[in-house]
Amino acid sequence: MSTLVAEALAIHIHFDDETMWVDLADGRQLGVPLAYFPRLLRATPAQRGQFIISGGGSGLHWDELDEDISVPALLMGIGDRARSAA
Numbered sequence: 733m734s735t736l737v738a739e740a741l742a743i744h745i746h747f748d749d750e751t752m753w754v755d756l757a758d759g760r761q762l763g764v765p766l767a768y769f770p771r772l773l774r775a776t777p778a779q780r781g782q783f784i785i786s787g788g789g790s791g792l793h794w795d796e797l798d799e800d801i802s803v804p805a806l807l808m809g810i811g812d813r814a815r816s817a818a
Contacts, residue, residue, distance in 0.1 A: 742757075
């Protein structure tokens, strides 16, 4: 038996006041709370808009914010691993 698993690839992202929305190449849309990523939460809308989709869609990068996010990790519910446990 064979199971086909396609890698989730981002094609676009946008934001509202509380959520980052990631549009995937397979038609799905993923909503992720900005609270998962404090740098994005504290950023201005203009700073959030200065992203690069890297790795053919497998990564999201904000140079000015020094933020890198893995799209596959988002699907697993993994937020910012740099957050303190406090």
